[in-house]
Ligand SMILES: NC(=O)C1=CN([C@@H]2O[C@H](COP(=O)(O)OP(=O)(O)OC[C@H]3O[C@@H](n4cnc5c(N)ncnc54)[C@H](OP(=O)(O)O)[C@@H]3O)[C@@H](O)[C@H]2O)C=CC1
């Protein structure tokens with residue numbers, strides 16, 4: 001029996017995780033669930049999965065959650081606040097932590113799980129974008145097990161040889177990692193129309209059902225940029241060893257190209273329950289509730305390389321990855337502010353890249369040797385992005 005903590009249980013990944021878990025009650029024991037704004041759903045989840053701990057991310061929400069739990073007649077310990085998130089993810093009664101909080105807010109609780117030597121299933125890509133070197137050092141130092149949930153990285157993981165040595169793809173005969181992306185909802189939109197797209201259009205991903213922040217990132221291809229950085233850290237790659245390929249159907253989830261000409265791809269219907277089930281059961285395989293691929297129904301399969309004039313955020317991310325950790329941390333923070341501003345109607349879709357570029361140009365280059373420095377750079381970048389949004393909004 002694996003004892004599970006789900007950070008971000010009320011989100012898209014959190015809900016898919018609970019769906020897979022519910023199919024295997026003999027394998028998984030849900031011990032802790034966390035949420036942020038959607039506390040009603042959190043309590044509904046508690047009724048079904050009877051965790052020991054139920055956590056609201058915001059400390060001020062303790063009385064609200066406690067009341068909801070009492071009204072529902074659920075028996076569990078109610079906790080609240082950022083420290084409570086870290087407490088449950090590092091708790092001795094937990095074996096596996098699903099890190100599915102969105103954005104920088106996921107960093108500290110995920111790192112707490114790593115430092116407690118847990119098996120960490122990583123959906124929260126922003127944690128690696130912000131602090132990749134420190135994060136991977138902590139994984140090694142505390143002998144945590146890190147398994148990728150992001151569909152592309154899970155696919156790459158499945159296509160790598162079992163004896164893959166971190167940071168040395170060539171010794172495994174690997175020539176390139178092919179990171180696939182759909183191109184988002186605006187792949188074929190006329191460039192001059194991008195200025196006027198709405199949050200609703202941007203959140204309507206052609207293939208995946210996801211939270212709003214990652215959906216906008218897919219539309220700008222910042223998601224692929226963040227994933228590029230994530231892949232560098234997860235597998236120890238240089239920027240030259242990764243190639244982004246647009247594959248609008250999202251059936252191939254990424255590929256590994258070998259020196260002998262072979263290309264191994266992982267395929268499946270676009271449903272996050274596949275990588276979630278893979279990581280939950282690894283190295284075994286379990287049923288995930290995902291329909292099998294119907295090859296005769298796959299009308300066409302196409303590929304192209306990205307055009308950076310359409311997707312300036314992708315170029316910014318690759319450049320930031322080359323520049324170093326201060327740049328990727330700043331870019332991530334700026335992008336979170338810019339995406340939120342776009343979703344609130346404060347800036348236009350095309351201004352997201354403008355905010356990100358401005359912040360990257362304004363931030364000082366420095367070594368990020370500890371998490372406090374990471375958090376300081378994150379804060380500074382948010383301030384810069386927020387003031388720019390205020391200026392542009394006016
Ligand atoms: N959705 C997907 O298919 C994929 C997602 N990912 C990654 O997984 C992560 C989660 O994405 P997704 O599930 O789509 O996002 P959602 O927005 O659907 O869910 C986010 C979760 O985080 C919680 N949350 C939000 N803000 C905070 C905060 N400040 N502190 C603590 N908890 C918070 C939310 O709580 P509440 O809802 O209660 O407010 C919710 O449980 C992201 O990093 C994303 O990039 C990666 C690959 C695919």
Ligand SMILES: CC(=O)[C@@H](O)[C@H](O)COP(=O)(O)O
Nearest residue numbers: 150151181182183184218223
């Ligand atoms: C499901 C998943 O892993 C997402 O990150 C997905 O890849 C987003 O789609 P894009 O390929 O459009 O970014």
Ligand SMILES: [Mn+2]
Nearest residue numbers: 150151152227
């Ligand atoms: Mn992905």
